[in-house]
Structures are given as C-alpha cells and as structure tokens.
Amino acid sequence: MTLTDTQLLAWVQQFVWPLIRISALFMIAPVLGARAVSPRIRLLLALLITVVVAPLLPAPPVTALLSADWFSTLLQQLLIGLVxxxxxxxxxxxxxxxxxxxxxxxxLGFAQLADPLRGASTPVIGQFLTVMATLLFLALGGHLILIEMIVRSFATLPVGSAGLGIDQMGTLLRFAGIVFSGGLQLALPLVIALLTVNLAMGVVSRSAPTLNLFAVGFPVTLVAGLMLIRAGLPALQEGIVQLLDEAWVLLGALLRL
Known part of the structure; x- marks a missing residue:
C-alpha cells in the first residue's frame, strides 16, 4: 500500500498539532513546566499524551507545509497551550x-532563596508559600485537571478553527491583575498585624528611649511574624484554593469548556 504525499502529510499533522498544543502547555504551566523538571521528561510526557489522544481526535484540515495556513495553525496551537x-x-x-x-x-525582604519553580530568587516567605501552593495544587489534582482541560479543548477549539480571539485575550489581560490583587488578599491580614507590632515597638521605644530598638525590634517582629503565619495557615490555604478556583473558571471560559 502506497501513501500519497497528501495522506502522509495528513497523518503527520494528526499528531503534530496536538503535540504542539500540549508541549506549549508544558513549557509554561506551573509544576509541569518548572525548571526543576527536565525538558526530556516534559517532552516524553507530551508525546505520551499525544499518542493517546491524537487518534481519538477528528482529522484536522490538511495544510501545505510552510504555507500561510500552516503558520496560522501553528501559532494558534502555541497560543492555546501557552495561555x-x-x-x-x-x-x-x-x-x-x-x-x-x-x-x-x-x-526578611533581604533573605532570598533560589526558587526552582520560577528559576529566580524569591524571599524566604514567598518560597514557603510557593511550596505550600505547589503541594495544594498537586493534592487537589491540579496537574490532572490541567491536562484534562487541554485535552478537552480539542473538542471546543479544534485544530484549524479560529482559536482564541481578541475578546479572550482581553479577558486574560484583565485577569492578570490577580497577581497584585490576589497577592494583597493573601498578605493583607498578616501585614496589618505586623504593622500593629511595629507600632507597638514604636510606642515602647518612646517610653524607654534607652532601649535599642534595632537590637530588640527585629527579633520581636520576626517571632511575631512566624507565629502569625502559623496561626494564619488555614486562611492562607483557603486563599490559595480560592485563587486556583478563579483560575479554573477563567480557563474553562477561555477554552470554551
């Protein structure tokens, strides 16, 4: 049995387009796309998912190699995965x-640790919360939900369709403000409590001018901060889960699930 060039190209594109979308997801997704995860592992995982999923998908339209339609489809698959x-x-x-x-x-703003997930230096408290968020993400099956949603997106955003439009990208840009609003939401109770501690230390220093505030204030603030974090762990956990829920809702809307 001899395959024509068109049949061979159609067979290759049946696997290549899903592979590009899934690989783009693994390039940037948290945990799955962390720098601590070997690129080979990410590629093998993307290949494995593609081999399982691609035969179940409808045949994509065949586009000539390096044509305008080919580049358009390539960019759409990359964009969907990256988003x-x-x-x-x-x-x-x-x-x-x-x-x-x-x-x-x-x-502790000066205390920096190397963050393997971000590939950058992060304050020690930020590293602690990142580890907690990662464990919550894995415990809630976030990695599996993410893979499931990208697989289901082939039904709602099939290869060759219009893909993500201007409206969806505008929604994503507005959601990007969660970096500031969500971070402030998590930190505000503790920041207010720490501010109260600092004000109390200021009152003490006024009452006892001979007290070395720099020698006493830092240990007190540090211990108070650690105690507040310990007491506020349930609230921090709830806040992180709420942020994840908002992300799932938005992602479902973007992928039209």
Missing amino acids: AGFVLLLVFEAVVMGGELIAFGMG
Missing part, C-alpha cells in the same frame, strides 16, 4: 507576591 499554562502561572505569581509583602513586613 492555558499562563492562567495557572498567574496564580503562583500572586502567591509569590503575597509572600514578598509578608517578608518585607517581617524584615
């Missing part, structure tokens, strides 16, 4: 932002 991962990445950036605000309130 799906970017939505969840914004939540983790909001968590880091909240951790930075808390760290500055505790006087």
Whole structure:
C-alpha cells in the first residue's frame, strides 16, 4: 500500500498539532513546566499524551507545509497551550507576591532563596508559600485537571478553527491583575498585624528611649511574624484554593469548556 504525499502529510499533522498544543502547555504551566523538571521528561510526557489522544481526535484540515495556513495553525496551537499554562502561572505569581509583602513586613525582604519553580530568587516567605501552593495544587489534582482541560479543548477549539480571539485575550489581560490583587488578599491580614507590632515597638521605644530598638525590634517582629503565619495557615490555604478556583473558571471560559 502506497501513501500519497497528501495522506502522509495528513497523518503527520494528526499528531503534530496536538503535540504542539500540549508541549506549549508544558513549557509554561506551573509544576509541569518548572525548571526543576527536565525538558526530556516534559517532552516524553507530551508525546505520551499525544499518542493517546491524537487518534481519538477528528482529522484536522490538511495544510501545505510552510504555507500561510500552516503558520496560522501553528501559532494558534502555541497560543492555546501557552495561555492555558499562563492562567495557572498567574496564580503562583500572586502567591509569590503575597509572600514578598509578608517578608518585607517581617524584615526578611533581604533573605532570598533560589526558587526552582520560577528559576529566580524569591524571599524566604514567598518560597514557603510557593511550596505550600505547589503541594495544594498537586493534592487537589491540579496537574490532572490541567491536562484534562487541554485535552478537552480539542473538542471546543479544534485544530484549524479560529482559536482564541481578541475578546479572550482581553479577558486574560484583565485577569492578570490577580497577581497584585490576589497577592494583597493573601498578605493583607498578616501585614496589618505586623504593622500593629511595629507600632507597638514604636510606642515602647518612646517610653524607654534607652532601649535599642534595632537590637530588640527585629527579633520581636520576626517571632511575631512566624507565629502569625502559623496561626494564619488555614486562611492562607483557603486563599490559595480560592485563587486556583478563579483560575479554573477563567480557563474553562477561555477554552470554551
């Protein structure tokens, strides 16, 4: 049996387009796209999912190699995958932002740790909250939900369709404000409590001018901050889960699920 060039191209594109969309997701998605995860593992996982999913999808329209339609389809698959991962990445950036605000309130803004998920330095409190968010993400099956949603997107945004439009991208840009609003939402109770501690230390220093505020204030603020974080863990957990829920709702709307 001899395959024509058109049949061969159709067979290749049946696997290539899903692979590009899924690989784009794994490039940027939190946890799955972390720098600590080897690119080979990400590629193998994308290949495995593609091999399982591609035969079940409707045949995409055949486009000539390097034609305008080919480049348009390529960009659409990359965009869909990157947007799906970017939505969840914004939540983790909001968590880091909240951790930075808390760290500055505790006087730990100078204490930086290498973050393997982001590939950058993060204040120690931000690193702690990032680890907590990662564990919550995995415990709630976030990685499986993300893979399921990108697979289901082939039914709602099939290869060769118009894909994501201007309205969807505008919605995504508005959601990007969650980095600041979500981070402030997580950190605000602790920041206010730490501000109260600092005000109390200021009153004490006025009452006892001989007291070395720099020698006493930092340990007190540090201990108070750690105690407040311990007491506020349930609230922090609830806040992170709420941010993840908002991300799932938006992602479902963008992918038309």
